[in-house]
Amino acid sequence: MQLSYLVSPFENSFRKTVKASITTEHSMSSYGQPVIVLEDGGAIDLMSWVGCGYKVVRASEQEKTALAHMGLL
Secondary structure: OEEEEEOOOOOOOOEEEEEEEEEOOOOOOOOOOOEEEEOOOOEEOHHHHHHOOOEEEEOOHHHHHHHHHOOOO
């Protein structure tokens, strides 16, 4: 899937796009709960999702369903 986020929290910020996936095979996943993992291996927590203004640019139907279950869509 492809996400975008605000590079800076200030008003003149621009958005950057990154590739990401949803998995339960990451150390941030707890008890089988899915997490979003960026292409560099870092996971996005709720604070980062909200604070950086992440948005879904492109996702499969399966990914959209998973994001909805996670409360992010």
